[in-house]
Amino acid sequence: MKPFSQISLAARLTLGFGVILAMMIAMATLSLVRMQALTSALEVITVTNAERAQTINAMKRHLAAYVQTLGDLGSTDLEGGPAVLKHIRSAQSDYTAAQTKVVGLLPNDPAVQAVLAEVQKTALAATELQAIGDKLAEGRGEAAQAFQVRNEYSNNTVIWSARQQAWSKAVERLSDWHDQDNAAHSAQAT
Structure with missing residues (x-):
């Protein structure tokens, strides 16, 4: 091979242009790869995590509605009980539907699954009140069921309140996990 100084000017310009072109192609390729990684991370943040956030927020809203409406049952007369029970x-x-939806939006990580299991367990314990009221009503209708639910709740307020608080805290832990996961994906995107 000839030394560089002995190559013609046209050949040197062609070689220089080729090197610059190769560097530009390499930079474009690296940029595209990085943009694809950024797009993937942003898709996780904007689509998956947003849907999961909305579902967890729906769980919180329906949990709050359940607890609030259960409290309303205490100040409702026998005639209004069936409407409140409804x-x-x-x-x-609605809470159960949101909880079922969030299961499919969570990763198969043992730590997350443990939090989800706690949410499911506490939700089941807190909503058991209806089944107890239905059983005690012995098929006497909605008014009797509402009365039995109200009676069971008022006789064991401490127990039911503790179950509701445990349920709320479990959902809050799931929400905290989601926030941490979302922050990790955001950090990955930058």
């Missing part, structure tokens, strides 16, 4: 069941049904 709202309690609706809040519980």
